[in-house]
Amino acid sequence: MVNKLKDGLVFTLKDRCRVCYTCVRECPVKAIKIINGQAEVISSRCIGCGNCTRVCSQSAKKYLDNTNDALELLHGSNTKVACLAPSFAAEFTDINDYQLLIGMIKQLGFDYVMDVSFGADLVAKEYDKIYSNKNTPRSISTDCPAIVFYVRHYAPDLVDYLAPVVSPMIASIRVAKELYGDNISTVFIGPCVAKKAESREVDVVLTFKELRNLFWQKNIFPEKIKPADFDGPIGNKSSLFPINRGKLHAVDRADDVKVENIIVTSGHNNFKEAIKEFKEHSDSDLHLELLCCEGCILGPGMTKDKQQFHKTINLKRFVKEKVKKLDMKQWQADMKRFKDLDLSQKFQSADRRIPLPSEEEIQKVLFDMGKTSLQDHLNCGACGYNTCIDHAIAIVEGLAESEMCLPFTIEKLHNSIKALNISNEKLLSAQQTLKQTEKLANMGQLSAGIAHELNNPLGVITMYSNILYDEVQDETIRNDLKLIAEQANRCKSIVGGLLNFARKNQVRYKEVDIEEFVKNSLESIIATDKVKISFKSNLSDKMVEVDADQWIQVITNLEKNAVEAMGESGGELSITLNGNENEVEFIIKDTGCGIPKENLDKIYTPFFTTKPIGKGTGLGLPLIYGIVKMHRGQINIESNADKTKGPTGTTFKIKIPRKKI
Numbered sequence: 001m002v003n004k005l006k007d008g009l010v011f012t013l014k015d016r017c018r019v020c021y022t023c024v025r026e027c028p029v030k031a032i033k034i035i036n037g038q039a040e041v042i043s044s045r046c047i048g049c050g051n052c053t054r055v056c057s058q059s060a061k062k063y064l065d066n067t068n069d070a071l072e073l074l075h076g077s078n079t080k081v082a083c084l085a086p087s088f089a090a091e092f093t094d095i096n097d098y099q100l101l102i103g104m105i106k107q108l109g110f111d112y113v114m115d116v117s118f119g120a121d122l123v124a125k126e127y128d129k130i131y132s133n134k135n136t137p138r139s140i141s142t143d144c145p146a147i148v149f150y151v152r153h154y155a156p157d158l159v160d161y162l163a164p165v166v167s168p169m170i171a172s173i174r175v176a177k178e179l180y181g182d183n184i185s186t187v188f189i190g191p192c193v194a195k196k197a198e199s200r201e202v203d204v205v206l207t208f209k210e211l212r213n214l215f216w217q218k219n220i221f222p223e224k225i226k227p228a229d230f231d232g233p234i235g236n237k238s239s240l241f242p243i244n245r246g247k248l249h250a251v252d253r254a255d256d257v258k259v260e261n262i263i264v265t266s267g268h269n270n271f272k273e274a275i276k277e278f279k280e281h282s283d284s285d286l287h288l289e290l291l292c293c294e295g296c297i298l299g300p301g302m303t304k305d306k307q308q309f310h311k312t313i314n315l316k317r318f319v320k321e322k323v324k325k326l327d328m329k330q331w332q333a334d335m336k337r338f339k340d341l342d343l344s345q346k347f348q349s350a351d352r353r354i355p356l357p358s359e360e361e362i363q364k365v366l367f368d369m370g371k372t373s374l375q376d377h378l379n380c381g382a383c384g385y386n387t388c389i390d391h392a393i394a395i396v397e398g399l400a401e402s403e404m405c406l407p408f409t410i411e412k413l414h415n416s417i418k419a420l421n422i423s424n425e426k427l428l429s430a431q432q433t434l435k436q437t438e439k440l441a442n443m444g445q446l447s448a449g450i451a452h453e454l455n456n457p458l459g460v461i462t463m464y465s466n467i468l469y470d471e472v473q474d475e476t477i478r479n480d481l482k483l484i485a486e487q488a489n490r491c492k493s494i495v496g497g498l499l500n501f502a503r504k505n506q507v508r509y510k511e512v513d514i515e516e517f518v519k520n521s522l523e524s525i526i527a528t529d530k531v532k533i534s535f536k537s538n539l540s541d542k543m544v545e546v547d548a549d550q551w552i553q554v555i556t557n558l559e560k561n562a563v564e565a566m567g568e569s570g571g572e573l574s575i576t577l578n579g580n581e582n583e584v585e586f587i588i589k590d591t592g593c594g595i596p597k598e599n600l601d602k603i604y605t606p607f608f609t610t611k612p613i614g615k616g617t618g619l620g621l622p623l624i625y626g627i628v629k630m631h632r633g634q635i636n637i638e639s640n641a642d643k644t645k646g647p648t649g650t651t652f653k654i655k656i657p658r659k660k661i
Helices: 022-026 051-055 067-074 098-107 116-132 145-154 156-161 168-180 208-217 246-250 268-280 308-325 328-337 359-368 388-396 406-471 475-502 514-523 548-566 597-602 620-630
Strands: 010-012 032-035 038-041 061-063 079-084 112-115 184-190 204-207 262-266 287-291 510-513 531-537 543-546 571-579 583-590 634-640 649-657
Touching: 022 032, 022 051, 051 061, 067 184, 067 204, 067 208, 079 098, 079 116, 079 168, 098 112, 112 116, 112 168, 116 168, 116 246, 116 328, 145 156, 145 268, 156 268, 168 184, 184 208, 204 208, 262 268, 268 287, 359 388, 406 475, 510 514, 514 531, 514 543, 514 548, 514 571, 543 548, 548 571, 548 583, 548 620, 548 649, 620 634
Parallel strands: 079 112, 079 184, 184 204, 262 287, 531 571
Antiparallel strands: 010 038, 010 061, 032 038, 510 543, 571 583, 583 649, 634 649
16 A cells, blocks of 8 residues: 655645634644644645545645546556446436446546446455454454554554455456456546545546546536446445445444444544544454545535535435346356455554653643633634644644634734734824924024014113112102013013023033932922922932933922912822832822813923913923923823812823933
């Protein structure tokens, strides 16, 4: 027996793969490797069942197409023999007479079309001998090549229990050579993909899908064909081989109460469990009759749009009519003629199991996927593996990726969304900072020009109003002159603020004791007894490098604003210092009236103020903002002015580097 699976019997069309992991879930030997989100078939692990091609909704899994090989064979000079599997009755229900199908196959160029069910009759007889022989109390059926590959590669210690009998396909090929000589070209036509890799005794294997494709290419339709019958021996009840218990029906054991030691099952999960129990119960007298598919009538080479029970009914109906018309004397003569035909074969183990990774490797993968306890093992199967541990093993073996775990991927996605939201917030903050800086720069240039033009006339007004004030004796006029001088001084103060705001001062760093610095700032604050002032420092290192002259403006302006926001009713002003070895945080919090939400994005705009006329210039906070930025710091504000939403008040949080950058 030669295994052709290494040539790539089943493969993936990558542009169609949607990474649903259905193929991983349905592969009995996990011969699917996920690489960069694409499911690739590992030829060295594949048993050729073709189940992945059947379950893939995107048709991303394909099996080797031998149509061109068949066409090349048909153009050859050898006698051409087609061996037709009995499951054709479940496939070609659109052709009323099976003899038309045989005629169509001959129209392709075949000289003979043989009935594989006769080969199945010969094989069934050999199995009947095994079931009856007490010297062979245990066996595993070898009709299904996918089962054979599984035992050889994944249960190699059970190879000796494989029944040493060829499949009906090989039996038919040997009958054909007895009838037509060794110098013939043979093509097996059936529903199975694994048959393509079963044996070199057959030249080409076609599935029913490929046969339909040939008919289409050659423009062969049943209405144009002359009916023909099988050449050579015609099979009996072994035409039921493609369905469960079909072999037992062929040897009249299906209804025998004494066959409880013959286990019949099919499907990729069931056959594995049966082999597992067969191995564990070595003292049993079990005979396993196994099919990898749910019966050959559901093989991957069948048309997908046919239903299982519909196929079964059609096959049984065909076999019933066939057996009714069968020439039993001729069948018995044919069975006698080939009773000595060699139907034996030998098997060798070819272990392809991958050693299990260590427990440490498995646990590391589970930990990386956030599965730190048994409660985290959901075993949901979304990844295609039965358990989280199976998935972890596959990851260690290089067959799977951690992203295949749906809960892990969802959690990872949520974390990515959170990180993205944080990044968006930082970006928005940076954009707002950039806009604010641009506004301040433009306003600074304008303010510098205005301040320069106003400064001199304001000085003249102040000087002459003071001179007149000293010279005039009339009290009314003196009061008017005093008012002029006061307002001129106020204008000069505003101009001074403009100059400070516009001036791009350099930061002259020096090391200060920031705790003493803040305490000193509080001493200059004028507040009523109704204002409670508290200071707390959580710093282990009190020394900070700042421009003391500029920073005192920041602290005192914020303290003054806080006191004014609390008004006559008073409240609480608290200053807290936090920090680490890299930065220092100033938290200045008051319980005042707060800043309305609609004004929060305007507070750093020059000349914007919520204070009454004559109480503020709107330059304090922009000046603070500029100084903080010159210190490479950050300033944030939290404020509530709506009593229905909680206590009112404002909190400024400023972070600056501890040392000059």
